[in-house]
Every structure is written in structure tokens, then in C-alpha cells.
Amino acid sequence: MRKFLIGLFELILIAAAVGLGFGFIEYRRLQAQLPDPESLRHVELQTPLEIYSRDGRLIAVFGDKKRVPVAIGEVPRPLVQAFLAAEDDRFYQHPGVDPQGLLRAAWELLRTGHKRQGGSTITMQVARNFFLSPEKTYERKFKEILLALKMEQVLSKDEILELYLNKIYLGHHAYGIAAAAQIYYGKTLEQLTLPEMAMLAGLPKAPSRFNPISDPQRARLRRDYVLRRMHELGFIDDDQYRQALRQPLTASLHQALAPSRQLDAPYVAEQVRNQLHQRFGDEIYTAGYRVITTLDSRLQRAAQSAVRTGLHRYDERHGYRGQEGHIDPSLPESERLQALQDHTPAGATVAAQVLAIDPELTRLTVLLASGKTIRLDRKGLAWAYRTSRKRLSQLRPGDVIRVRRDETGAWRLAQIPQVQGALLSLDSRSGAVRAMVGGYDFSLSKFNRTVQSQRQPGSGFKPILHTAALEAGMTAATVINDAPIVYANGESEWRPENYSGKFYGPTRLRVALRNSRNLVSIRLLRRIGLDRVIDTALRFGFRPEQLPRTPSLALGSGTASLWDMGRVFSTFANGGFRIEPYLIERIERRDGTVITQAEPARACDGCDHAAPRIVEPRVHYLMHSMLQDVVRRGTAVRAKQLGRGDLAGKTGTTNDQRDAWFNGYAPPLVAIAWVGFDDGTPLGRGETGAHAALPIWIDYMKVALDGRPEYTFPQPEGIVTARIDPQTGLRTHEDGIPELFRVENLPPYQPAASGEQSESLLNELF
Incomplete structure (x- = not known):
């Protein structure tokens, strides 16, 4: 053992x-x-992508790992x-x-x-x-x-x-x-x-x-x-x-992370996310990037409000479409409120259930999803009463409608606009985007019309045409005949017209631009040549495929995004330099380490990192003067209500009113407003750039320019003022109107009047 x-x-x-x-x-x-x-x-903990405005307002958070x-x-x-x-x-x-x-x-x-x-x-x-x-x-x-x-x-x-x-x-x-x-x-x-x-x-x-x-x-x-x-x-x-x-349980889902979203700019957020994803891939959702955009939160809020208000104004001009649903009014209020939750808020509108409507159609009592009961008075119903009284009279208790607060805070009958709109605003000195609204509501349509949509710019293209004309030796006083013109191509004919359908005869270029005379533009393009106009447009940043080689280019028959038009009008707003719009100021890690810092080319002569000058100072000065005339006495005269002397721009309306634009600026701030249907449906008679888009621009600029001093471009050497005959554009010894010229392009004095000379001049114009 x-x-x-x-x-x-x-x-x-x-x-x-x-x-x-x-x-x-x-x-x-x-x-x-x-x-x-x-x-x-x-170790770098996986954290989501955060996007901020330049003044520190959180716009969005992307990434599942919160x-x-x-x-x-x-x-x-x-x-x-x-x-x-x-x-x-x-x-x-x-x-x-x-x-x-x-x-x-x-x-x-x-x-x-x-x-x-x-x-x-x-x-x-x-x-x-x-x-x-x-x-x-x-x-x-x-x-x-x-x-x-x-x-x-x-x-x-x-x-x-x-x-x-x-x-x-x-x-x-x-x-x-x-x-x-x-x-x-x-x-x-x-x-x-x-x-x-x-x-x-x-x-x-x-x-x-x-x-x-x-x-x-x-x-x-x-x-x-x-x-x-x-x-x-x-x-x-x-x-x-x-x-x-x-203690009872108090947990409930709170989707946003602290700090909560402080600025509603979903089109900006998605544009930034897409740019980063193209550069860094899926790591943007976990690497803890913080993106500081160029956005100004005050201007962004103003832009969104202006676009939504402008689209509601258009929508109200074209009639009330009626109820969007029905909830049995005999149900308990709790069930009706729950059913209202299915009609989510959209843009400036919220859903409401009709409780009562008086026989005179002057008062409507409705229940909001919050449980609050409100009344719409005669003023809040007036637009529907005026445009669609029959449909308004068909409303019954239980019907689901839309309401919104107007500019005064009063409740108003509403509906989700079917038309779309967009606004882009830039600092023309650098191209920094200060506001971007790509549509009425991102939750309804994620298509960003400021960068993704290619639309005809219409008369908004004419400043490029006029720039090319001035560079070719013409002047703001050059006279072109506003008369019928026909282009024949086999069996088809093109007979362009002015929007008014009228012809105005001999017209100076300044007058033609401010009043957007189509026939003058076509004759002007023919005189200076299509190649010159296309070359000028390419300098402004257009791509060849955006520019059709046809006479209709003079009327803006090419294509452009708001991004493109923002670049174009920044040149007029900054003194003649081509800048590139940009949205991302810097990208940094959560600890503050800077990964990328924007270094945009700037509009300045002789400074470090200067943008290329594409319009010489004297031509720019003349063009700025002509674009100011569009506001002072032309198609955008409505903008004078802002009470400023430094406003300039150009309306744009395309064939059949499919697109309405206003491209304008008060140096150095540029804003481009657009209204239209995504499928190209005409906006309707009278829905021009001045009527549909300009009010959006005005509402935005009213906020954006508040407290900003007016800016005046200094007159460059080689620019002189001379008095001209407004009919002929020639200098006169007698009383005439003042006009600006490059010194080498001063027109000759008008000869003594005679029937033979007048006939000769008239023949030249035709």
C-alpha cells in the first residue's frame, strides 16, 4: 500500500x-x-458625426452609436x-x-x-x-x-x-x-x-x-x-x-443627444454628410468628426421662413384643395387626438380636426393634435373664401385640415404646398454659404434644389450676355431694336416674344436689361456672336453642357442650379472676381484637433490666395450700375421697400412660367431665390420671377441686411459720365440723361437732326 x-x-x-x-x-x-x-x-471611442453652424448651433448628428x-x-x-x-x-x-x-x-x-x-x-x-x-x-x-x-x-x-x-x-x-x-x-x-x-x-x-x-x-x-x-x-x-x-419609472425615448438640435437645416446637414462620406467613407459615423459649416443660424432661420411663407402665398393664390382626411367626430377625444398624430406636421403646417364651421364661412373651430382648440376668423379664411368658396363650404365636422401661424402669429387655414422653392445665400467675398434651403420640407422631399436641380435660368442669364457686350465695346447706351424676329428651321419656326407680348422699338441696353426685353437680348447675342457669349459664361463657371449653342441661349435656355447662379452673381457683388461657393469651414475631432480648414480664394486684388478676376473693374462697375437699375426702376422695383440704395439683381422667368427666379445682392451678401414645380408644370399666368420669387428674396434680405451699412463700389479710373439722348444713345450738347461709359467707348455727339439722318439711323437699328 x-x-x-x-x-x-x-x-x-x-x-x-x-x-x-x-x-x-x-x-x-x-x-x-x-x-x-x-x-x-x-483610444478613440466611436462617436457620431456632429454638424454645427459657424456660430456653434448643432444642426445634426449622424451615426447609430450615440x-x-x-x-x-x-x-x-x-x-x-x-x-x-x-x-x-x-x-x-x-x-x-x-x-x-x-x-x-x-x-x-x-x-x-x-x-x-x-x-x-x-x-x-x-x-x-x-x-x-x-x-x-x-x-x-x-x-x-x-x-x-x-x-x-x-x-x-x-x-x-x-x-x-x-x-x-x-x-x-x-x-x-x-x-x-x-x-x-x-x-x-x-x-x-x-x-x-x-x-x-x-x-x-x-x-x-x-x-x-x-x-x-x-x-x-x-x-x-x-x-x-x-x-x-x-x-x-x-x-x-x-x-x-x-419612485415610478420615468424613462421615455429622447432621440436627440445633448446638446439637442438647435438649428433646423436638414438640407445643409445632408449635403455635408454626403461630402464627408465621399471623402472618408463609413468612418464618419463613428470617428467623432465635428464639422463647422459656414452657415449663419440667424440667416438660415430667416431663409427657411421666407421660403415657406413665399410658397404658401403662391399656394393660396391658386386655390384651396379641401380636406386631407376625416376622423369620426363621435369618437372620444383621446382617440381623435391619437388619429391626428398620423397627420404629422409638415413645414409650417400642423393638422387639425374641424369641430364646427359657421354657415357664413367666416369662422372655423378646430382641434389641434396637442389637444388645444382654436378658432380661425374671417381673416384666416379669407384666401380660401376668395379662391375656392365652394370647397371651403364643403368642410364638415370631423374633416382633417391644415393650419399655420402667419407672419403676425395669428392662426390661418393652410395646406401643404405642391409647388417647391429654394434659397441660397453667399458671402460673395469668399463663397461661404450663409443660408441654404433646398425645398419646403426635407421630410417630404429630400431632393436639394439648391445643388441638385438643373433648371433654366431664364433672364437671370442676361447679365452674362450684357457683360460680354460691354467687353466687346458696346455701352449701356447702345441702342438695339426691340422688334419681331423669326428663326426658321425647315418647317418649324421660332418667334420669340417679350413677356408683355409688345414691341418697344429702339431700346438702350440699360433699359433692355432692367425691363428684361427678350428680343433685344436675341439681337444682342447675334451681334456679338454666340462664341463670345459662351466663352464669357464659361468664365463665370458654367460648364459647356449647360450652354446650348442656339440663339435661345440669350433668354437663358441653358441649365443652372442655384449654386451656379450664386457663383455668377457673387462676381457682380464682389467687384468682378470668381469665387467658389463652399459649405464646410473646418472638420475637427472631438478633442479639437483640426483635420481640414477651408482656405477659400478671396475676392481681392493683390492679396494672398486671391480669386481670379474675370471681369475688369470698369466693366464690373457698369454692370453693377445696370443691375441696380433693375431694382430702382425695372422688374424688381418691389425690392425698393427695403429702403436701401445698394440693392441690385435680376429677375428670371422661363418659357411658360416654369421657373421663377430672383438673383440679387447687397454687397457683399448674395441671395438666389427660386420657385417652380419639380416636374416642370407651369406656375401659371403672372407667376414671374418678380411675383413668385422676389417676395421670398425680400423677406430674407429684410432680416439678413438688418443693421448692415450700405456699400458703394468706388468708381474706377477710366469711367466717365456723359449726357445722352435717351432715344439714340448718342451724346448731346442739349439737356439729356446721364450715362456711364468707359472713356474709350464714349459715343459720338448726336448730329443736328434731319429727316435723312433719322431715317439712316432707323435703318441701322433694323
Whole structure:
């Protein structure tokens, strides 16, 4: 027996030695595969893309992993204690691995045959979350243990806990405690109550199973368990424990992360997101980029309001279309309010249910989805009464309609406009976009009409034509005949007309531009040549495919986006330089490290990084003067209500009124407004650029120019003023009207009047 026991002992020693040998070999193999925990000091937590205006207003957040990293010193102590109580109460005592926890897990495995408890410490969870896969294997567990021990030698306990609290997944795309506090409670960490802290601390074990949104009953049990553990560990006293248990669940989904979205500019957000994705790929959603745009929040709000108001004005001119639904008025109010929720707000409008309408059609009582009852008076119904009285009279209790607040704050009958509009505003000195509205409502149409839509610019192209004419030696006093013209092509004929349908005879170029005379433009293009006009347009940034090689180009039959027109009119607003519009000022990481800083070419002579000059100063001065005339006495005279002397621009209306534009500026600010249907449906008779688009521009500029001093371009050398005969454009010794000229292009004096000379002049004009 003694020999047997000695032999057995020797075998055990040999087996133990072999086991230790193999264990050591396996340890060395696994040790060689482990990453360096030192890299955790420089880890970049996955955080979403954030987009801001230039004045710090949050526009949008892109990325499923909602995370707001916080330093451990910013975490309230009771919240730390709640997580320790729930996950690892001996965290500050063990060396990264807790033997007690591992023994409990082993015993559970032996007792039940199932791995119900992992025995993982917070350190082990950090090791797994940052470096290892989630697979449940013994090898991964050994790696987790080894890595946790190694981490504790490199990092402090607080550093490990900070990584854990920022990395842990807590459900509903919330990663880290700060994001979870916002998602579930709409609060910062400091604002959380003790029961709310316990609720968050209970989530890591099973974020979906113990979720207060999807399973409140089970979540409450888990919360109460965490509170009990906090009480047992002495983190809270008896009164705190009892009071916390009595508190109801208060969690609800809060979609935005703190800070909440502060500026509604979805078309800008999507444009920026798309630009970044083309450059960086999918990492933009996790790399924590912060994009500072060139947007001015005050101007953006003004632009959005102006576009929506302008489209409602157009829509109201063309009649009321009636109800958009019906809810049984006999249902309980709670059910009717719930049904109204299906009619989501759109643009400036909200849904409402008709409660009563008086027989005279002068008052309408409606119920809003908020539960508030309001009355629309005669003024709020007047437009529908005037344009569509029959449809207004057909409204019945229970019908779902739309209402909005007008500029005075009064409630008004409304409908979602079918027409679309857009506005782009730039600083012409650099091309920085200050406001961008790509449509009535992004949720209804994500098509960004400022950059994606190619429409005919109409008469908005004529300033390029006139620039080419001045460069060719013509003047603002050059006379071109406004008379019928016919272009024949086989069996087809093109007979262009002025919008008025009238012909005005000999017309000076200044008058032709301010009154947008089509026939003068066509004759002007023919005189200076199509090639010259196209070359000039290319200098302004147009592409060849946008410019048809036909006489109709004089009337803007090519294509352009608001982005293109913003570039064109920036040249007139900045003194003759071609700038490129841009939207991103800089891209930085969350820690403030700048990745990209915009360095736009600027409109200046002789400065660093100067934009190319494409119009010489004297031609620019003459063109600016002519564009000012469009506002002072031409098609945009309505803009004079702004009471400024530095306004200039050009209306644009295309064939059959399919597009309405106003392209204008008050140096250095440019704004381009457009109205039209996406499918090219005509806007209707009278819906010109001056009628449909100019009011939007005025509403925007009223805000944008408030407090800005007027700017006057200095008169360059080589520009002179001479008096001319307004009929012939020739200088006169007698009383005439003043006109500006380049000194080398001064017209001759008008000869003494005679019938023969007048006839000769008339023949030249024709």
C-alpha cells in the first residue's frame, strides 16, 4: 500500500508537472497574442458625426452609436456606486480578476451544467469590449483574464472605469452613460435621480431584457435589485433606499443627444454628410468628426421662413384643395387626438380636426393634435373664401385640415404646398454659404434644389450676355431694336416674344436689361456672336453642357442650379472676381484637433490666395450700375421697400412660367431665390420671377441686411459720365440723361437732326 501511494503521488506530480508545462506553454502562446493595454490611453471611442453652424448651433448628428464621452471626474459618485453595486462591488480591491466571482461562476457551471455567470469584473469587461470577440469560449475567457491582469499593471482603476462607463452598450443605440442619460431621460448626468442612476446601472447585464422602454416591469425589478445592492453595500441609507423604491419609472425615448438640435437645416446637414462620406467613407459615423459649416443660424432661420411663407402665398393664390382626411367626430377625444398624430406636421403646417364651421364661412373651430382648440376668423379664411368658396363650404365636422401661424402669429387655414422653392445665400467675398434651403420640407422631399436641380435660368442669364457686350465695346447706351424676329428651321419656326407680348422699338441696353426685353437680348447675342457669349459664361463657371449653342441661349435656355447662379452673381457683388461657393469651414475631432480648414480664394486684388478676376473693374462697375437699375426702376422695383440704395439683381422667368427666379445682392451678401414645380408644370399666368420669387428674396434680405451699412463700389479710373439722348444713345450738347461709359467707348455727339439722318439711323437699328 505504501509503494502504491508513493507511486500514485509520483504520477500526480508528473501529471501536475506536465500540466504546468503545457499550461505555461499555452500561457506563453496566449500572452503573445494579447494586445498592448497601453494603447487604451489613446483610444478613440466611436462617436457620431456632429454638424454645427459657424456660430456653434448643432444642426445634426449622424451615426447609430450615440455616445458623449465623459471624464471620470464628471461622473456623479452615486452613479459610479450604482454600477459598482450592479457589476463589480470589489472593483477597487481586486487586481483585475476577482477569484470569488470566478469560483461562483465555476460552481454554477458544475451545479447546473450551464455558464450562467461569467464572473467577469469591470476590468475583464473592458478587455473584452475593446480587444476581444464576444464569443463564449474557454480560450477567450483565459485571454480576458490575462489581459485584465495586464491592464491593471498599466492603467489606474479610474482610467479603467472611465473606459468602461464610456464604452458599455446600454440599449437603443446608446453607448456610454452620458448618451444613455439623454436617450432615456433627456438629462445630463448631473440631473439624474438615484432611481434613474440605478436603472442605467442595471442595463449592462442585458440591455434588451431589462430595458425600461421595451419591458418596464422587468426593468423595474432590475432597478430595485441595484438599489438593494447599493443599500447592502452602504452606498445609500435606509431613507434613500425606501424613497427610491417608491419612485415610478420615468424613462421615455429622447432621440436627440445633448446638446439637442438647435438649428433646423436638414438640407445643409445632408449635403455635408454626403461630402464627408465621399471623402472618408463609413468612418464618419463613428470617428467623432465635428464639422463647422459656414452657415449663419440667424440667416438660415430667416431663409427657411421666407421660403415657406413665399410658397404658401403662391399656394393660396391658386386655390384651396379641401380636406386631407376625416376622423369620426363621435369618437372620444383621446382617440381623435391619437388619429391626428398620423397627420404629422409638415413645414409650417400642423393638422387639425374641424369641430364646427359657421354657415357664413367666416369662422372655423378646430382641434389641434396637442389637444388645444382654436378658432380661425374671417381673416384666416379669407384666401380660401376668395379662391375656392365652394370647397371651403364643403368642410364638415370631423374633416382633417391644415393650419399655420402667419407672419403676425395669428392662426390661418393652410395646406401643404405642391409647388417647391429654394434659397441660397453667399458671402460673395469668399463663397461661404450663409443660408441654404433646398425645398419646403426635407421630410417630404429630400431632393436639394439648391445643388441638385438643373433648371433654366431664364433672364437671370442676361447679365452674362450684357457683360460680354460691354467687353466687346458696346455701352449701356447702345441702342438695339426691340422688334419681331423669326428663326426658321425647315418647317418649324421660332418667334420669340417679350413677356408683355409688345414691341418697344429702339431700346438702350440699360433699359433692355432692367425691363428684361427678350428680343433685344436675341439681337444682342447675334451681334456679338454666340462664341463670345459662351466663352464669357464659361468664365463665370458654367460648364459647356449647360450652354446650348442656339440663339435661345440669350433668354437663358441653358441649365443652372442655384449654386451656379450664386457663383455668377457673387462676381457682380464682389467687384468682378470668381469665387467658389463652399459649405464646410473646418472638420475637427472631438478633442479639437483640426483635420481640414477651408482656405477659400478671396475676392481681392493683390492679396494672398486671391480669386481670379474675370471681369475688369470698369466693366464690373457698369454692370453693377445696370443691375441696380433693375431694382430702382425695372422688374424688381418691389425690392425698393427695403429702403436701401445698394440693392441690385435680376429677375428670371422661363418659357411658360416654369421657373421663377430672383438673383440679387447687397454687397457683399448674395441671395438666389427660386420657385417652380419639380416636374416642370407651369406656375401659371403672372407667376414671374418678380411675383413668385422676389417676395421670398425680400423677406430674407429684410432680416439678413438688418443693421448692415450700405456699400458703394468706388468708381474706377477710366469711367466717365456723359449726357445722352435717351432715344439714340448718342451724346448731346442739349439737356439729356446721364450715362456711364468707359472713356474709350464714349459715343459720338448726336448730329443736328434731319429727316435723312433719322431715317439712316432707323435703318441701322433694323
